[in-house]
Amino acid sequence: MLRRLISLALFAGLCLQTASGAGLAAPPTPPSWQNKVDPWVLEAATASGGQTEFIIFLPAQADLSRAAALPTKLQKGRYVYETLTAVAERTQGPLIAALKARGLAYRPYWVANMIWARGDAAALEGLAGRADVAHVYANPTVKLSEPAQPVKAQALFAPAAPDAIEWNIAKVNAPSVWTAGYTGQGAVIAGQDTGYQWDHPALKNHYRGWNGSIANHDYNWHDAIHATGSSCGASSPVPCDDHGHGTHTMGTMVGDDGGSNRIGMAPGAQWIGCRNMNAGNGTPTTYAECYQWFIAPTRVNGLDADSSKAPDVINNSWSCPPSEGCTDPNVLLTVVQNVRAAGIVTVHSAGNSGSGCSSVRDPAAIYAESFSVGATNGTDGIASFSSRGPVMIDGSNRLKPNVSAPGVSIRSSVPTNAYASGWSGTSMAGPHVAGLVALLISAEPPIAGQVDYIEDIIEQSAVHLTYNNYPNPMCGSDTSSSVPNNVYGWGRIDALAAYNLLRSPFTVTATPATTDVCAPNNASFTVTIAPKLSSFPGPVAPNVSGAPADTTAAFNPNPVTAPWSTTLTIGNTAAAATGAFSLAISGSAGLASGSTSAQLQLHKTPPAAVSGVSISRASASQVQLTWDSAAGATGYQVWRAVNEPYFAAGASCASPEPPHGCATVTGSSYIGASLGDPAQDTTYVVRAVNACGVAAGAPPRAGAFGYALIPGN
Numbered sequence: 083m084l085r086r087l088i089s090l091a092l093f094a095g096l097c098l099q100t101a102s103g104a105g106l107a108a109p110p111t112p113p114s115w116q117n118k119v120d121p122w123v124l125e126a127a128t129a130s131g132g133q134t135e136f137i138i139f140l141p142a143q144a145d146l147s148r149a150a151a152l153p154t155k156l157q158k159g160r161y162v163y164e165t166l167t168a169v170a171e172r173t174q175g176p177l178i179a180a181l182k183a184r185g186l187a188y189r190p191y192w193v194a195n196m197i198w199a200r201g202d203a204a205a206l207e208g209l210a211g212r213a214d215v216a217h218v219y220a221n222p223t224v225k226l227s228e229p230a231q232p233v234k235a236q237a238l239f240a241p242a243a244p245d246a247i248e249w250n251i252a253k254v255n256a257p258s259v260w261t262a263g264y265t266g267q268g269a270v271i272a273g274q275d276t277g278y279q280w281d282h283p284a285l286k287n288h289y290r291g292w293n294g295s296i297a298n299h300d301y302n303w304h305d306a307i308h309a310t311g312s313s314c315g316a317s318s319p320v321p322c323d324d325h326g327h328g329t330h331t332m333g334t335m336v337g338d339d340g341g342s343n344r345i346g347m348a349p350g351a352q353w354i355g356c357r358n359m360n361a362g363n364g365t366p367t368t369y370a371e372c373y374q375w376f377i378a379p380t381r382v383n384g385l386d387a388d389s390s391k392a393p394d395v396i397n398n399s400w401s402c403p404p405s406e407g408c409t410d411p412n413v414l415l416t417v418v419q420n421v422r423a424a425g426i427v428t429v430h431s432a433g434n435s436g437s438g439c440s441s442v443r444d445p446a447a448i449y450a451e452s453f454s455v456g457a458t459n460g461t462d463g464i465a466s467f468s469s470r471g472p473v474m475i476d477g478s479n480r481l482k483p484n485v486s487a488p489g490v491s492i493r494s495s496v497p498t499n500a501y502a503s504g505w506s507g508t509s510m511a512g513p514h515v516a517g518l519v520a521l522l523i524s525a526e527p528p529i530a531g532q533v534d535y536i537e538d539i540i541e542q543s544a545v546h547l548t549y550n551n552y553p554n555p556m557c558g559s560d561t562s563s564s565v566p567n568n569v570y571g572w573g574r575i576d577a578l579a580a581y582n583l584l585r586s587p588f589t590v591t592a593t594p595a596t597t598d599v600c601a602p603n604n605a606s607f608t609v610t611i612a613p614k615l616s617s618f619p620g621p622v623a624p625n626v627s628g629a630p631a632d633t634t635a636a637f638n639p640n641p642v643t644a645p646w647s648t649t650l651t652i653g654n655t656a657a658a659a660t661g662a663f664s665l666a667i668s669g670s671a672g673l674a675s676g677s678t679s680a681q682l683q684l685h686k687t688p689p690a691a692v693s694g695v696s697i698s699r700a701s702a703s704q705v706q707l708t709w710d711s712a713a714g715a716t717g718y719q720v721w722r723a724v725n726e727p728y729f730a731a732g733a734s735c736a737s738p739e740p741p742h743g744c745a746t747v748t749g750s751s752y753i754g755a756s757l758g759d760p761a762q763d764t765t766y767v768v769r770a771v772n773a774c775g776v777a778a779g780a781p782p783r784a785g786a787f788g789y790a791l792i793p794g795n
Contacts, residue, residue: 115211122220122409127203135200137367138209140177141216143195143416144169146423153619155531158425159389163378166192166420177214184208189367193374194416198367219366219413224402226276226327226362227434227509247344249460250334250488254514255578256347259521262581266348268527269520271335272393273513274372275328275400277305277314277357280321282329284337284345284495289321290352300381301391304356306371312361319382321355325362326496328355330505331399333495334513335520343501345494347517347577350524354379354393358400366402369446370417377424394523394530395427397516398452399509401444403435404475411476414445422451425531429516431508432456432483433469439557439568441469442482448473453537454482457489457511458574462545463552465490468508471568472558479558483571484537485544487514515540518577526584526673534617539587541566542615543580544573588613588622588676590669592650596681598716600774602656605682609637611646611669622669624648629665630658630684642669652682660684660714689714689770691777697766697784697791700753705764705786707752712770712777719776720745720752721767727785731767746771754786763787 116124119136126134144165149158170192181188181199188199198221201209210218247257259265270290280289280303287294291302297320305318312324323329338349356372358364376396378387402408421428430452435441447454447469457465468489471482489511493503518540523530547570549562557568566572592607599605611622621641629635634653642648650667661684668677694710707720722743723729735744745752754766764786770777785792 115207118210118215119206119218120220120410122222123206123218126220127201127206133200133202135198135221135365136206137219137221137413138177138197138199138215139217139219139416140173140195140197140214142169142173144420146420149423149425155392155394155425156390158423158531159377159392162420162424163387163389166195166377170195173214177209177212180209180212191367191370191374193370193377193420196370219410220408221365221367222408223363223365224400224408226325226359226364227401227403227507246342248493250492250514251344251347253460253488254347254518254575256517256521258578259525259581260349262525264350264521264525264581266336266351266517266520267524269348269351269395269523269530270393271348271351271353271516271520272355272376272396273328273332273335273353273516274306274356274358274369274376274396274398275331276325276359276362277318277323277328278321278332278353278355279323279329279495279497279499280355282333282495282497283339283499284333284343284501285329285353287340288336288338288346288349288351288353290354301379301388302354303382304372304375304379306356306358306368306375307360309360314357314360318357322357323497325359327362327399327509328357329497330492330494330502331397331509331513334492334510335397335517337495343495345501347514348520348524351517351520364400364402366408366413366445369400369402369414373417373421376426377421389424392424392426395429395516395519396421397513398428398430398446399507399512401431401433401447403444408445411443411445411448415449415451418446418449418451422533425533427516427519427533427536428452429512429519430454431512434467434507434509436464436468436470437466437554439470439555440472440474442471442473443469443475448476448478448480448482450478450480453484453515453540454571455508455512455515456483456486456570457506457508458486458547458570459490460488462547462574464547464554464569465506465508467506468511468569470557481558481566481568481571484566485515485541485571486547486574487511488574515575518575518580521577522580522584525581528672529584529619532617532619535615535619538615538617539580539583540575541572543576543583544571545576545579546573583614585673586676587615587618587671587674588646588669590667590676590678592665592667592678592680594680596683598683598685598773599652599655600772601658601660601684601686603773604655605652605684607650607665607667607680609642609648609650609667609669611642611648611676613646620644620646620671622646622671624650625668625670626650627666628663629682630655630661630663632657655684658684660686683716683773685714685716685772685774687714688775689716689772689777691779692718692768692770692782695768695782695784696793697786699791705754705791707754707766707768707784709750709768709782711750714772715770715777716772717746717748718750718752719769719771720747720754721769722754723765725763727763727765727783729765729767731769731781
């Protein structure tokens with residue numbers, strides 16, 4: 083079956099399939115077949131006179147849009163895996179048959195609907211002319227962009243002082259999150275790189291395949307290199323690192339030897355790995371193969387794929403530059419989009435091609451779906467080598483990087499059981515962000531799979547750095563104070579600030595702030611949850627305390643989701659005592675919370691009548707009324723009428739009938755803008771009110787007449 087064929091060919095790294103036989107008739111070659119083929123492939127096939135390798139993309143690509151609405155990472159991952167494999171199984175058969183008929187080596191993939199193949203110019207023309215071939219991409223060998231300080235130039239360090247935390251880890255405040263109790267526990271970090279020394283003292287106890295006594299590499303390690311050429315050999319069944327770069331990056335993510343070498347961001351997290359480079363050289367298909375394995379890891383033999391074992395975040399400290407043959411910037415775009423759809427954060431080093439503008443130009447750092455990271459030094463200055471945005475290679479003018487992290491003179495683990503410092507590069511910066519993702523997920527496990535939300539938290543909590551902080555040539559549409567900008571992105575990451583934002587990602591307000599209720603009527607408040615981040619997933623569970631004894635409290639809806647509003651109803655008020663009550667209204671979503679307060683005045687009878695009304699001159703044109711506070715009153719109506727000394731107050735102070743006027747006040751005084759004169763006298767009536775109505779009895783009066791100010795009834 084095709085599904086088994088894909089698994090065997092990809093995950094086990096078995097010998098490439100070849101077949102020979104009579105050629106199958108392909109669809110007529112259209113005149114424009116060359117337009118489907120990357121120029122590098124055409125040139126390589128023509129120049130070599132023999133065979134070259136390439137990637138065939140089929141027209142049918144999976145629609146994964148439904149994954150965004152699935153609530154959990156487990157559901158997203160399963161849906162993406164099943165959908166991708168179903169599309170590949172349904173559509174790749176005829177093209178595979180044609181490849182077999184031509185005797186071409188090939189390897190099918192499902193992470194995108196594509197097939198790697200090797201063939202000559204004639205085969206290329208025949209394949210590109212088929213209707214089931216959408217595009218033919220190059221698959222060159224890509225050399226790793228070395229750290230600014232290569233391995234051989236580094237001194238291996240003896241253990242540092244006991245419990246020493248590296249400067250870069252302290253700089254981003256990771257230890258403060260550890261103190262809060264979150265070290266990455268429960269999160270899984272993945273890396274695809276030159277490989278990993280899994281049993282390095284700083285890494286061994288954090289490897290998911292190590293239980294403390296036995297190593298099991300099933301679902302925890304994959305080798306996408308199926309050719310010899312280095313100390314790892316081909317399709318290594320155990321983790322290995324033939325270069326050192328991968329072991330160094332993983333140390334920054336999780337490294338801690340339990341003693342003096344505390345080199346990692348998330349020492350409580352587990353890690354898994356995939357080798358995508360052969361002695362520092364990779365290809366688009368080796369990168370894609372690792373991505374595919376991360377969506378649904380398999381046993382070492384390539385069987386029994388299981389999307390539930392996918393990591394939470396992948397670190398990618400590599401690039402695929404045009405200078406190495408990756409001439410089409412979109413060669414890995416569909417792959418990265420599909421990984422993200424599975425709920426996996428894809429952290430990517432921005433590149434070491436700075437300091438010019440638009441030097442972020444290599445896949446996969448250029449993509450919107452990649453969370454790209456620039457490099458800073460110990461004083462938060464941007465590293466001279468750190469690539470800048472905006473991205474122009476694909477015409478997007480996209481701002482990059484997303485954030486920055488320490489990437490200058492970084493000390494971490496290297497083979498064999500050693501440590502090296504002085505390494506510099508965005509390859510060293512990216513692992514800090516992958517580790518931060520693990521810290522956040524350990525603090526709030528339900529956010530796993532919520533990629534937009536995780537990235538928003540990291541961006542919005544970053545230490546804002548601008549051209550005003552560190553002068554640089556301005557790139558794109560940046561201004562001197564732009565945040566984000568094309569040098570630092572949103573700024574240098576801050577683990578503690580991210581954790582605090584995770585704890586308080588929304589505010590809570592209640593309207594009205596104060597309400598009066600006459601039993602047995604219910605009290606009602608509109609409670610609004612205002613997310614600080616548009617990507618906040620919720621839901622929020624509302625709660626209230628402080629309501630009168632024997633009343634009921636209910637929220638509708640409960641829990642609260644977008645549009646983030648609910649109604650709080652306090653019922654059964656007839657059974658409660660009267661008085662003023664302070665309500666504490668809150669919302670929670672796991673670790674996250676927010677709160678506000680509101681006041682409830684509960685009455686069962688109208689207030690007592692006002693007494694002690696007096697009137698005096700407030701100014702040359704105003705009078706002031708004062709009175710004694712009335713028991714049970716929550717407010718007072720001050721009615722007035724011109725030339726009508728014994729008028730009757732109306733029914734509604736909000737809309738009095740002419741010629742009357744009315745004002746509502748909460749205190750026991752009022753200043754009016756009328757002083758009587760012989761031609762126009764004003765009479766005032768003061769009534770105490772609450773939710774049950776107005777005070778009984780004849781209200782007290784006062785008058786401003788042309789000849790006197792007269793208090794009384």
